[in-house]
Amino acid sequence: MEERVNYVKRSQCDYSMSLKLQIVQEIERGELSTTSATRKYGIQARSTIVSWLRKYGKFDWENQTPSHMPKTPEQKIMELEAQIKLLEKQKTFLEQQASVADKKVILFDMMINLAEKEYNIDIRKNSSPEQSSSSKKNKSKR
Structure with missing residues (x-):
């Protein structure tokens, strides 16, 4: 039997700054990839995380x-x-x-x-x- 993941449509304001920074830090430390972060935190688009990395990350993207x-x-x-x-x-x-x-x-x-x-x-x-x-x-x- 296949498990279905029901995504709840979210808007940008649903994510707190602390959550955004936590995700960026986990990715920059190599603990998560952008794709695994979308699954782990229920974020619909990988591009959302990439935009956070560009805004809040330490790396020049x-x-x-x-x-x-x-x-x-x-x-x-x-x-x-x-x-x-x-x-x-x-x-x-x-x-x-x-x-x-x-x-x-x-x-x-x-x-x-x-x-x-x-x-x-x-x-x-x-x-x-x-x-x-x-x-x-x-x-x-x-």
Whole structure:
């Protein structure tokens, strides 16, 4: 006897954000495939889960081909080109962050210099390695 699964027609608002994120995490960890997730959670269309993966997942799904199809050399090249573009974007972003960090260091240094002059106090410690070793000797003699 064949078991029939009766699907209840659902709308997008039936799925809570926590359920969507849980399904995405299970798929990204390799615990489920998109097809098995549709069966397990009673989701009608695999495309619904794929859209969640694109929205909430950590993986870059652009320019990807289904895993069950062998990739042609052209597809592999396109995939690698997309990966290069992504890495270039990341590099640019990190370079911008480094530039901002460098500017902050210069600004903070200027602020410390100004505060030292304005209030006539030493904020930075100007101890050399010899001073710190001699201070240890003085402390041990006491």
